[in-house]
Amino acid sequence: MRTVYVNGAYLPENEASISIFDRGFLMADGVYEVTSVLDGKLIDFDGHAVRLARSLDELEMRNPVSKDDLLEIHRELVRLNGIEEGLIYLQITRGSDGDRDFAFPDPETTEPTVVLFTQNKPSMADSPAAKRGAKVISIDDIRWGRRDIKTVQLLYPSMGKMIAKKAGCDDAWMVEDGFVTEGTSNNAYIVKGNRIITRHLGNEILHGITRAAVLRMAREAQMEVEERSFTIEEAQQADEAFTTSASAFVMPVVEIDGVTLGEGLPGKVAMRLREIYLDEMRKTAV
Structure with a gap:
């Protein structure tokens, strides 16, 4: 107990x-x-x-x-x-x-x-889900306007998780005015070449603590970071995609709305960032 x-x-x-x-x-x-x-x-x-x-x-x-x-x-x-x-x-x-x-x-x-x-959760670092990658679907983002405040108003994200589960997927990416905001409990990213693209900070998304750390580490590893909005269509044409959160760290995404990314396997950038993140966090943990 x-x-x-x-x-x-x-x-x-x-x-x-x-x-x-x-x-x-x-x-x-x-x-x-x-x-x-x-x-x-x-x-x-x-x-x-x-x-x-x-x-x-x-x-x-x-x-x-x-x-x-x-x-x-x-x-x-x-x-x-x-x-x-x-x-x-x-x-x-x-x-x-x-x-x-x-x-x-x-x-x-x-x-x-x-x-x-x-x-x-004894399998967080050595996660089977990270090795196979996540499948996501898109849903309309109908949450309140202050998503930058981490409130306990989690009904719609919970519903989004269930919508994804019923569709045989792992998670949902929310879309507002044609652009991806974030996942139900994570920040969303796509990768094109050596460039990582993720939505800019604002009231529309949570200012992720893992997001900040991962982007800092990406820049230190000489990866290009572009903070801007992107569409589901652009994401489907990306080389790879991933999410970040405190509980899942860096989670590769291998499918978006039924479209397979690359070879359908976790991408090299996402897996490298997960490795770098876990190594750095272990060194600085308190």
């Missing part, structure tokens, strides 16, 4: 509880982060902490935990649950003032809710 963290206490998961009036439950009024664990250490923790603070600021929500305390909580959960490879999920909501109201509760009298739990 896992040990989880709820509002200052480490508890067995079956003893953890929050109020039914919590705004995360009633209004999706909360933000989250997911940090990977490799070799028992945290990957890119600083990036996740910075993005968490930004998300809270954008929602005018008080940050109830310092960065140092947050790091200690993460490390303690890794220790208590014996995680060598896996994930730590963190969620902060605006809390509960004991009733339901559209108006925000007074932050001076209502404490935010802080929840963390671990997920043990």
Whole structure:
């Protein structure tokens, strides 16, 4: 049984509880982060902490935990649950003032809710899915306009995953005004020659922590990076494609809307970036 963290206490998961009036439950009024664990250490923790603070600021929500305390909580959960490879999920909501109201509760009298739990995933680095590559389909992007804030409003991405699953695919890429925004839980890329193309930052996509690291490493490896919008049609004509996320690292894409990319195998650029990323993250993990 896992040990989880709820509002200052480490508890067995079956003893953890929050109020039914919590705004995360009633209004999706909360933000989250997911940090990977490799070799028992945290990957890119600083990036996740910075993005968490930004998300809270954008929602005018008080940050109830310092960065140092947050790091200690993460490390303690890794220790208590014996995680060598896996994930730590963190969620902060605006809390509960004991009733339901559209108006925000007074932050001076209502404490935010802080929840963390671990997920043990021993095959993350040596992923069978990365060796075969993912198949994706395209769906309309009908999410709200502030996707740069990592909120817990994940209903449509969840539906997108299920649409892809029913179509016999692994994931969906969302399309708005004719251009790919991102995957349901990842940033999307195509490769043409030595050039990596991915959508520019803005309110339309999440500012991925893995995205930032991978693009930095690509430039250091003398690869050309172009941050701009691209269409599904352009993606289908690319040499290869891939996604990035905290939980899947660099995931090659081998098929888009039924069109096979290249030879239908994970591309050399994607696999090289995955190798570089995992090597660098292991060296810098905390």
